[in-house]
Amino acid sequence: xxxxxxxxxxxxxxxxxxxxxxxxxxxxxxxxxxxxxxxxxxxxxxxxxxxxxxxxxxxxxxxxxxxxxxxxxxxxxxxxxxxxxxxxxxxxxxxxxxxxxxxxxxxxxxxxxxxxxxxxxxxxxxxxxxxxxxxxxxxxxxxxxxxxxxxxxxxxxxxxxxxxxxxxxxxxxxxxxxxxxxxxxxxxxxxxxxxxxxxx
Amino acid sequence: xxxxxxxxxxxxxxxxxxxxxxxxxxxxxxxxxxxxxxxxxxxxxxxxxxxxxxxxxxxxxxxxxxxxxxxxxxxxxxxxxxxxxxxxxxxxxxxxxxxxxxxxxxxxxxxxxxxxxxxxxxxxxxxxxxxxxxxxxxxxxxxxxxxxxxxxxxxxxxxxxxxxxxxxxxxxxxxxxxxxxxxxxxxxxxxxxxxxxxxx
Numbered sequence: 001x002x003x004x005x006x007x008x009x010x011x012x013x014x015x016x017x018x019x020x021x022x023x024x025x026x027x028x029x030x031x032x033x034x035x036x037x038x039x040x041x042x043x044x045x046x047x048x049x050x051x052x053x054x055x056x057x058x059x060x061x062x063x064x065x066x067x068x069x070x071x072x073x074x075x076x077x078x079x080x081x082x083x084x085x086x087x088x089x090x091x092x093x094x095x096x097x098x099x100x101x102x103x104x105x106x107x108x109x110x111x112x113x114x115x116x117x118x119x120x121x122x123x124x125x126x127x128x129x130x131x132x133x134x135x136x137x138x139x140x141x142x143x144x145x146x147x148x149x150x151x152x153x154x155x156x157x158x159x160x161x162x163x164x165x166x167x168x169x170x171x172x173x174x175x176x177x178x179x180x181x182x183x184x185x186x187x188x189x190x191x192x193x194x195x196x197x198x199x200x
Numbered sequence: 201x202x203x204x205x206x207x208x209x210x211x212x213x214x215x216x217x218x219x220x221x222x223x224x225x226x227x228x229x230x231x232x233x234x235x236x237x238x239x240x241x242x243x244x245x246x247x248x249x250x251x252x253x254x255x256x257x258x259x260x261x262x263x264x265x266x267x268x269x270x271x272x273x274x275x276x277x278x279x280x281x282x283x284x285x286x287x288x289x290x291x292x293x294x295x296x297x298x299x300x301x302x303x304x305x306x307x308x309x310x311x312x313x314x315x316x317x318x319x320x321x322x323x324x325x326x327x328x329x330x331x332x333x334x335x336x337x338x339x340x341x342x343x344x345x346x347x348x349x350x351x352x353x354x355x356x357x358x359x360x361x362x363x364x365x366x367x368x369x370x371x372x373x374x375x376x377x378x379x380x381x382x383x384x385x386x387x388x389x390x391x392x393x394x395x396x397x398x399x400x
Contacts, residue, residue, distance in 0.1 A: 048257050057248050058370035062381060072400055073390050170258035181262060186386035190273050200272055 003178065004033040005195075008164055010041040010172040011088035011124060014067040014078070017114045018185040019173030021076050024107070026188060030195040032177075036107055038092045039164045040157075041172055048170050052085045070185065077119050086117075086125035089157070090148055094134050096156045097147035105137075112137045203378065204233040205395075208364055209310075210241040210372040211288035211324060214267040214278070217314045218385040219373030221276050224307070226388060230395040236307055238292045239364045240357075241285075241372055248370045252285045270385065277319050286317075286325035289357070290348055294334050296356045297347035305337075312337045 005027045009016030020036075027034045045051060053063040064080065071078035091113045099106050116122040116133045124130045127148055134144045147153050164174075168181060175182045175191060180199065182191050193200065205227045209216035220236075227234045245251060253263040264280065271278035291313045299306050316322040316333045324330045327348055334344045347353050364374075368381060375382045375391060380399065382391050393400065 044258075048259060050256070050259070056250070058244075058365075058368050059248060059250075062368060062370065062383060065381070066383065066387075069390065069400075073393065165258075168258050168262060170262065181265070183262060183266065184386070186384070187266075189389070190269065193273065200269075 002032055004035040005191075006037065006176040007034050008037050008039055008169045008172065008174040008176075011038055011091040011110075011113055011117065012085040013041065013172035014071070014118060015185040016172035017078075017118045018071060018074060018076055019175070019188070020111060020114055022074065022185070022188055023173070023175065023191075026192055027195065029192075032195060036095075036110055037160055037164065038088065038095050038110065039161045039169065039172070040088055040092060042087065043161050044165055044170055047165055050170070054084060074185075077115075079119055079121055081117055081121050081123070083123050083125070086123060088125065090127045090130040091124050091133075092157050093148050093150075093153045094130055094139075094144055096160065097144070097150070097153050098139070100153075100156075109134065109137050109139075202232055204235040205391075206237065206376040207234050208237050208239055208369045208372065208374040208376075211238055211291040211310075211313055211317065212285040213241065213372035214271070214318060215385040216372035217278075217318045218271060218274060218276055219375070219388070220311060220314055222274065222385070222388055223373070223375065223391075226392055227395065229392075232395060234307075236295075236310055237360055237364065238288065238295050238310065239361050239369065239372070240288055240292060242287065243361050244365055244370055247365055250370070254284060274385075277315075279319055279321055281317055281321050281323070283323050283325070286323060288325065290327045290330040291324050291333075292357050293348050293350075293353045294330055294339075294344055296360065297344070297350070297353050298339070300353075300356075309334065309337050309339075 007019065007023050009020060024034050054060045068078065095106055095110055098109055113124055113133055117124045122129050122133065124133065131141050131144045135141045167176065171183045173185060177191065177194055180194060207219065207223050209220060224234050254260045268278065295306055295310055298309055313324055313333055317324045322329050322333065324333060331341050331344045335341045367376065371383045373385060377391065377394055380394060
């Protein structure tokens with residue numbers, strides 16, 4: 001059985017959100033599983049010297065337009081959040097906590113968090129908002145609240161980000177297939193052909 | 201008659217090269233002309249605070265792989281140049297000189313310069329190499345040599361770059377269709393749909 005496709009993303013990344021809506025169906029066409037791994041790009045940017053899109057002259061205004069157009073192109077629901085970008089430490093910790101308890105539900109939770117932020121304009125950087133999304137998803141609020149302050153979960157998140165940086169992950173989404181890296185939701189067409197042909 | 205598609209590119213940009221091999225055929229499907237405008241990204245980067253790809257940690261090594269894979273994906277001939285990136289002042293001046301003499305041949309010259317650099321590994325930052333490519337293309341070496349030092353041509357290039365920055369151009373290729381900007385060779389699919397539907 002082939003190894004899973006590795007899907008790295010940041011909960012504050014619109015292109016990561018686009019990728020999250022597409023990657024599993026794409027991989028399933030070729031009978032491949034997908035492993036989701038949220039990371040925090042702010043930490044990665046300390047290595048690359050990069051910066052959040054909205055802060056970059058010319059590129060920032062362009063990206064707002066490009067995100068709106070690209071979501072429409074893919075038929076994905078999207079409303080620009082009032083606050084962007086945000087810190088994603090709370091949603092990341094909730095994700096990795098659930099990964100230790102009921103790993104099969106992590107993708108569902110990640111989708112709920114992404115849609116809260118990019119469709120319902122919920123600021124998931126606020127711990128209580130992340131907890132509310134988790135509760136609506138069927139998890140217990142007090143368990144999530146404890147998880148967000150749990151040192152084991154903090155260490156797990158830090159370790160996942162370190163592993164991602166060691167693999168060369170510098171953006172979102174960043175997808176690795178049998179060692180081959182693909183950056184950006186605009187590489188879905190190449191991923192499709194790569195999965196079909198096993199490289200070219 | 202609809203206005204031409206505006207195609208901005210840097211002669212040192214592999215993604216610009218990819219765009220140059222595709223844009224005219226794509227526009228022609230919808231009976232649209234394309235105006236080509238070489239610019240110098242190094243000047244633009246002073247505004248955006250960006251840097252050439254190879255100098256960026258993680259992103260640099262990734263981009264080398266991505267360029268090789270993306271050219272194969274599109275079936276475009278490509279050999280990584282020994283020196284990359286380069287200054288493109290000479291090819292740009294040769295282009296704008298020809299634009300004042302025989303504008304219909306500028307695209308042919310641009311393609312010859314791009315292929316010299318990205319297929320034949322000719323360092324077109326060297327004035328004499330650009331002159332040699334122009335000569336092979338059928339232009340007179342002494343005329344090009346004079347053009348490269350001509351103040352009118354220098355001013356024209358500077359003015360084209362200033363106009364591009366004023367329009368928001370920050371990368372290569374950068375394509376504007378009826379005011380709508382598209383950055384990157386990975387937006388060709390969106391350009392196709394945009395030309396077909398007139399926006400969506």
